Amino acid sequence: MDKAIEDFSRYLLYEKGFSPHTQTAYIQDVLQFEQYLKAQHLQIDTFQYRDARGYLVHLYNQQLTRSTVSRKISSLKTFYRFLRLDQEEMNPFDSLIHPKQDKYLPQFFYEEEMARLFAEVDQGKPFHKRDRLILELLYATGLRVSELVSLKLTDIDEEMMVLKVLGKGNKERIVPFGQFALESLRDYLPLRRQYAKDHDGLLINQQGGILTVRGVRYILTDIIKRTGQVSHIHPHMLRHTFATHLLNEGADLRTVQDLLGHVNLSTTGRYTHVTKEHLRQTYLSAHPRA
Structure with a gap:
């Protein structure tokens, strides 16, 4: 099965066009499924729908969130389709009902919190111009960190x-950025020319190589610690902030969808709930009879 998983990994990356993060998650799901098969003395080629239901119960017993369970089912459904590309055998996960997704409001920063983040970029670090550019671009464009x-x-x-x-x-997709990000970019480029190794990546680490997602997360965590605002930040909060602030200032949902690169408008629609909550909180704090 190792060879099949190896081939599946390449298939996800090069044919399905999945991000490395999603690819890693799918492979981990398949590896965990393989362990389950061994523990239950089951075979992947004789695994049936009733067995898939048993696996679903197994996942729920681990107290996983509904979104995690749903992703694992998607991973295995895709894996079985990959294994049976030239066959018409029944996929045991095809008829399995996905659990309803957990509903949550995306976390975001208020404008004054964003101002504090920019103010806390450590000017004493040699790479502070890069760190500021990371903040400017994430906030100005809503890009995923990948x-x-x-x-x-x-x-x-x-x-x-x-x-x-x-x-x-x-x-x-084409994404615009503003004057603050442009100035930060031009301020950073001489630093990049000085330290970058032989590659054309924009963001570099302190060794001159290409900065990784993990590196960005470390940089953002360091900045947020200096502000003393919250104990944890995930890079997606800046993407949420980008979308929320646009909608709060009157941008239409379709435009925000295109800027974020969302396939479905319903995904972007989560942010309308955030803006409604924002309006509600403003009303409660400002209206004398609220």
Whole structure:
């Protein structure tokens, strides 16, 4: 089965166009499924729908969130389809009902909190210009961090102030950025020319190589610790902030959908709930009879 998983990994990356993060999650799901098969003395080629229902119960017994269970079912459904590309055998996971997704409001920063983040970029660090650029671009464009670290110098049009972004499913989109991000970019580029090794990636680490997603997370965590605002930040909060602030200022949902690179409008629609809550809180705090 190791060879099949290896081939599946390449299939996800090169044919399905999944991000490395999603690819890793899918492979981990398949490996955990393999362990379950061994423990239950089951075979992958004779695994049936009733066995799939048993596996679903097994996942729920682990107290996993509904979104995690749903992803694991999607992983295995895709894996079985991959194994049986040239066959018409029944996929044991095809008829399995996905659990309803957990509903949550995306976390975001208020404008004054964003101002504090920018103010706390450590000016004493030699790479502070890069750290500021990371904040500026994430807030100005709503990019996923995987998209940010994949940016190349050739993806940037300074004159038009736009980025060419390769998103999920290898879909390209054009995303504009503003004057603050442009100034930060121009401030950073001499530093990049001084330290960058032989590659065309935009963001570099302190060794001159291409900065990773983990590196961005470390940088953002360091900044947030200096503000003393919250104990934890995830990079997606800046993407949520980008979308929420646009909608709060009157941007239409379709435009925000295109900027974020969402396939479904319903995904972008989560942010309308955030803006409604924002309006509600403003009303409660400002109206004398609230």
